[in-house]
Amino acid sequence: MPPAAPLLPPAHWRDFLALTKPRVMTLVVFTGLCGMLAAPVSVNPVIGFTAILCIALGAGAAGALNQWYEADLDAQMRRTARRPLPDGRMDRQAALHFGVGLGSFSVILMGLAVNVPAAAILTLSILFYVLIYTVWLKRRTPQNIVIGGAAGAFPPLIGWAAATGQVALLPLLLFALVFLWTPPHFWALALFVKTDYANAGVPMLPVVRGERVTRAQIGLYTIPMALAALSPWPLGLTGPIFGVTALVTTIVFAVLAARVATRRQVPGDPMKPEKRLFSYSILYLFVVFGALVADRWLA
Ligand code: HEM
Numbered sequence: 001m002p003p004a005a006p007l008l009p010p011a012h013w014r015d016f017l018a019l020t021k022p023r024v025m026t027l028v029v030f031t032g033l034c035g036m037l038a039a040p041v042s043v044n045p046v047i048g049f050t051a052i053l054c055i056a057l058g059a060g061a062a063g064a065l066n067q068w069y070e071a072d073l074d075a076q077m078r079r080t081a082r083r084p085l086p087d088g089r090m091d092r093q094a095a096l097h098f099g100v101g102l103g104s105f106s107v108i109l110m111g112l113a114v115n116v117p118a119a120a121i122l123t124l125s126i127l128f129y130v131l132i133y134t135v136w137l138k139r140r141t142p143q144n145i146v147i148g149g150a151a152g153a154f155p156p157l158i159g160w161a162a163a164t165g166q167v168a169l170l171p172l173l174l175f176a177l178v179f180l181w182t183p184p185h186f187w188a189l190a191l192f193v194k195t196d197y198a199n200a201g202v203p204m205l206p207v208v209r210g211e212r213v214t215r216a217q218i219g220l221y222t223i224p225m226a227l228a229a230l231s232p233w234p235l236g237l238t239g240p241i242f243g244v245t246a247l248v249t250t251i252v253f254a255v256l257a258a259r260v261a262t263r264r265q266v267p268g269d270p271m272k273p274e275k276r277l278f279s280y281s282i283l284y285l286f287v288v289f290g291a292l293v294a295d296r297w298l299a
């Protein structure tokens, strides 16, 4: 009989927090909040707060289940090896219970206190991240983040649905914007942490298809992403505050992406343009979504 796994002491609350990937989820929650505030209705503040709480808890639960499933993988990468599970600070069962409990709570609360469409899209995004991305695609195909990345694009739709009970063209364009933003966001990072993924056997694009293809794909995805960002104003869905902000910030994005797309790496390259594009990608979504709210409330 194999020896029983050693019992770990109860995990610290900080480790449960780390399971929710709080830094990444701030932007996820922010896009959800902006999707809600951009809707042309007034939302009861208690309902609105509950909806955002549910998005945060649901996204955190998805992050916890992702870490529960891929603790073996996280243990092999420098960037992730110190997470609570690979570092042995938490029991796997505790992470599973935490993820399932929090996820179920967030969906039930959204359904009961906000509305069913928002709860349904929240469920879809959790399942998408955990089952489609983490369990199915991540270890199988370099298109993992393109298809699975849809999970991270749902929050603006959830926010809008929480406010109005339905979806509409503007939140669908916001979905498209985040969906098409994800490949340049992630592949810029993947170019400079490629060795980590290669060592862990994860088939990310730079590992499987190489640097040149990855750079070209970053450039290619930036084009429809820019169209999604620039279309709401001409379509009459937003005003000039959003339109002009999206125009300026998207031009900067396109310039940084073009630089990455047309470069060739040299030995010992510090990869500054790739790091710049990755950092800017995060700032970009914060600013564009912030402008959406400013446009609705200040115009
Ligand atoms: C499948 C799609 C995605 C993949 C594979 C991905 C991957 C990553 C990775 C590996 C990092 C760096 C390290 C980390 O903190 O874990 C990162 C950072 C980040 N990502 Fe993404 N990402 C994706 C989609 C998104 C989406 C949809 C959002 C939000 C809308 C987002 C927001 C962020 C933020 C804010 C950071 C910086 C975190 C920090 O400062 O530490 N990501 N992403």
Ligand SMILES: CC(C)=CCC/C(C)=C/CC/C(C)=C/COP(=O)(O)OP(=O)(O)O
Residues within 6 Å of the ligand: 021, 024, 028, 055, 058, 059, 062, 063, 066, 080, 122, 125, 126, 129, 138, 151, 152, 154, 155
């Ligand atoms: C509302 C809701 C459920 C939102 C889900 C949000 C979501 C899918 C965000 C994706 C961002 C993310 C943490 C990617 C990390 O990929 P990874 O897991 O491959 O990264 P890792 O290597 O850091 O674990």
